[in-house]
Amino acid sequence: xxxxxxxxxxxxxxxxxxxxxxxxxxxxxxxxxxxxxxxxxxxxxxxxxxxxxxxxxxxxxxxxxxxxxxxxxxxxxxxxxxxxxxxxxxxxxxxxxxxxxxxxxxxxxxxxxxxxxxxxxxxxxxxxxxxxxxxxxxxxxxxxxxxxxxxxxxxxxxxxxxxxxxxxxxxxxxxxxxxxxxxxxxxxxxxxxxxxxx
Amino acid sequence: xxxxxxxxxxxxxxxxxxxxxxxxxxxxxxxxxxxxxxxxxxxxxxxxxxxxxxxxxxxxxxxxxxxxxxxxxxxxxxxxxxxxxxxxxxxxxxxxxxxxxxxxxxxxxxxxxxxxxxxxxxxxxxxxxxxxxxxxxxxxxxxxxxxxxxxxxxxxxxxxxxxxxxxxxxxxxxxxxxxxxxxxxxxxxxxxxxxxxx
Amino acid sequence: xxxxxxxxxxxxxxxxxxxxxxxxxxxxxxxxxxxxxxxxxxxxxxxxxxxxxxxxxxxxxxxxxxxxxxxxxxxxxxxxxxxxxxxxxxxxxxxxxxxxxxxxxxxxxxxxxxxxxxxxxxxxxxxxxxxxxxxxxxxxxxxxxxxxxxxxxxxxxxxxxxxxxxxxxxxxxxxxxxxxxxxxxxxxxxxxxxxxxx
Amino acid sequence: xxxxxxxxxxxxxxxxxxxxxxxxxxxxxxxxxxxxxxxxxxxxxxxxxxxxxxxxxxxxxxxxxxxxxxxxxxxxxxxxxxxxxxxxxxxxxxxxxxxxxxxxxxxxxxxxxxxxxxxxxxxxxxxxxxxxxxxxxxxxxxxxxxxxxxxxxxxxxxxxxxxxxxxxxxxxxxxxxxxxxxxxxxxxxxxxxxxxxx
Numbered sequence: 001x002x003x004x005x006x007x008x009x010x011x012x013x014x015x016x017x018x019x020x021x022x023x024x025x026x027x028x029x030x031x032x033x034x035x036x037x038x039x040x041x042x043x044x045x046x047x048x049x050x051x052x053x054x055x056x057x058x059x060x061x062x063x064x065x066x067x068x069x070x071x072x073x074x075x076x077x078x079x080x081x082x083x084x085x086x087x088x089x090x091x092x093x094x095x096x097x098x099x100x101x102x103x104x105x106x107x108x109x110x111x112x113x114x115x116x117x118x119x120x121x122x123x124x125x126x127x128x129x130x131x132x133x134x135x136x137x138x139x140x141x142x143x144x145x146x147x148x149x150x151x152x153x154x155x156x157x158x159x160x161x162x163x164x165x166x167x168x169x170x171x172x173x174x175x176x177x178x179x180x181x182x183x184x185x186x187x188x189x190x191x192x193x194x195x196x197x198x
Numbered sequence: 199x200x201x202x203x204x205x206x207x208x209x210x211x212x213x214x215x216x217x218x219x220x221x222x223x224x225x226x227x228x229x230x231x232x233x234x235x236x237x238x239x240x241x242x243x244x245x246x247x248x249x250x251x252x253x254x255x256x257x258x259x260x261x262x263x264x265x266x267x268x269x270x271x272x273x274x275x276x277x278x279x280x281x282x283x284x285x286x287x288x289x290x291x292x293x294x295x296x297x298x299x300x301x302x303x304x305x306x307x308x309x310x311x312x313x314x315x316x317x318x319x320x321x322x323x324x325x326x327x328x329x330x331x332x333x334x335x336x337x338x339x340x341x342x343x344x345x346x347x348x349x350x351x352x353x354x355x356x357x358x359x360x361x362x363x364x365x366x367x368x369x370x371x372x373x374x375x376x377x378x379x380x381x382x383x384x385x386x387x388x389x390x391x392x393x394x395x396x
Numbered sequence: 397x398x399x400x401x402x403x404x405x406x407x408x409x410x411x412x413x414x415x416x417x418x419x420x421x422x423x424x425x426x427x428x429x430x431x432x433x434x435x436x437x438x439x440x441x442x443x444x445x446x447x448x449x450x451x452x453x454x455x456x457x458x459x460x461x462x463x464x465x466x467x468x469x470x471x472x473x474x475x476x477x478x479x480x481x482x483x484x485x486x487x488x489x490x491x492x493x494x495x496x497x498x499x500x501x502x503x504x505x506x507x508x509x510x511x512x513x514x515x516x517x518x519x520x521x522x523x524x525x526x527x528x529x530x531x532x533x534x535x536x537x538x539x540x541x542x543x544x545x546x547x548x549x550x551x552x553x554x555x556x557x558x559x560x561x562x563x564x565x566x567x568x569x570x571x572x573x574x575x576x577x578x579x580x581x582x583x584x585x586x587x588x589x590x591x592x593x594x
Numbered sequence: 595x596x597x598x599x600x601x602x603x604x605x606x607x608x609x610x611x612x613x614x615x616x617x618x619x620x621x622x623x624x625x626x627x628x629x630x631x632x633x634x635x636x637x638x639x640x641x642x643x644x645x646x647x648x649x650x651x652x653x654x655x656x657x658x659x660x661x662x663x664x665x666x667x668x669x670x671x672x673x674x675x676x677x678x679x680x681x682x683x684x685x686x687x688x689x690x691x692x693x694x695x696x697x698x699x700x701x702x703x704x705x706x707x708x709x710x711x712x713x714x715x716x717x718x719x720x721x722x723x724x725x726x727x728x729x730x731x732x733x734x735x736x737x738x739x740x741x742x743x744x745x746x747x748x749x750x751x752x753x754x755x756x757x758x759x760x761x762x763x764x765x766x767x768x769x770x771x772x773x774x775x776x777x778x779x780x781x782x783x784x785x786x787x788x789x790x791x792x
Contacts, residue, residue, distance in 0.1 A: 217610030
């Protein structure tokens, strides 16, 4: 197992990647070709999709940050689980750009939900890798152990993928609903943060 | 309420987002198609707009930084108020790109002022959320309580939005005037910075 | 020789560059023009190339980070050796974009391997510069001294460059094989990290 | 005058901006349209221009970093002098892109040298603002006071701007010559770094 300074470093690097991801998505928002305010309305679906992705990445930043701070360290497996999460997060600008241009098309909607699903799975794998580091019978592991909210989210994303081919509106509602249930940060880990870090 | 280390972390992450936003705007400055210095003049409006946006983001970085350092901590509400501010800041490259290409069109000018207005409102909301965290009868709250300069700025941005449809020149003057009155950092909070952080 | 705080600073700056490089590569992933899932398959080679480059940069981040933490300091030569490495790393998005668009063309495949080769050489030069700083008869130098895995990688990249003109498939296999042998972080330096930094 | 923690923060933010600037320049390196290695040669001028700009920004990062660490603090004027420097640095990707596409055209060559000149002036202004903060009769001010190398660089950039309209080759030689004389970090300040920071 590695040391607390290693966790700090991985956290700082991950924060840098989060900051770049959340910001470069805006490069996909192309200024309208016209100059009237009406021509701006053509950019609205892309802006709305960007807003949802922004909230999604913000939620992940917040929970990721809490989980890493609560952990007593990382090992090689957790480090790669973290890179795996960063990889799927880095694909969010890609799926956001496709959906932003085709807001009511089944394919882009399904991909958008699928990338979110992969992020959810990657987060669960990172969570498991950190439980291994902290030991199975610790406060950290008990706090993370029964991840009901996480599992429900994965299920809902799966439904959103399938629903996209019948009604993209239903997919949109599901995706926004998952964001709302994650809006509140993961309070299970807060008591641990002061124990493992000074 | 969260701890000082949490505030540091949110500040570091926000700084990363500020650094990316202030820099990626330059990607909108496309090199001229010609090679003569005269062809460069076609890029001048975009460069001027970029310069104003650069100063705007720099002012926000400076005041944001002062406000977070002076606060004794953050809570969930303040964290989301901060993400809300980062969201509106991240739209500055978008409105800058549109105005840079159409420097004297009413629509892009109005949107440019409107995004600045939304940033002003988001900053006021963050300020209120931090007053809640610090308590209403503290030096922090008294220092931030009567935000005359902030309120005047919001009003001026509103005027700039309306004026854009009559004379974009008036809007430009107002927007630059607001930047000038914010040029000096918020000195109200300086005495507090050393009290709450070691 | 410079001080540990200098090394921390160079490391933090390098981490920022790593974070931007690993993330902006995703901007090359253009959303498909169609909206069907089938049109997504045209993006698959670019996504696969991006994934390999992502893993490559992640491996370099991890080893770079270990090497700098284990060193007792840096000097001017090491600082420029580090910038040389960052330069070649910054060309990875360029070679990734070219290969992603032409996944089975000899030229882009050879360039992709050549940029990886240059990174490997730059890393070896940085390693030598740091051995000079730490002294030739230290634990640091003995740990890094006989870089078998590094030398084999350089040789394999050379083979991959040549092979590209006969079979790009063989080049791809070699490049992925090198990534796999570097997947595990450089454990030679772990015992040193706690000695030189508190 | 502000405190050392303020300087650290401004330095960290500036480092973020440096890291983004030095990296996003690579986005201007468009992959060649063809797939043969010969088509790569069309990208060579852009790559060479990028390499010069990369070294330029690296030199500025190194000297900027040394100067801020040696200073005992910053004030509002120094903060804006620093943002002024970051603004001119952020235009380097723009002038690099224009020159990279038109490597032997007078206009882009002159602009490239002019942006370097503006950076040199902005650096001199930041240096003066910091001398004011540290006091005119301090070791810091004596170390920075007679900036022969800096003044010669400004003069050489001026010559390079003019020369561009007769021979861009002469301008290129001058610009590279200035980079070479700045390759070595500013040793005048090294003894001060340990005095003002712990």
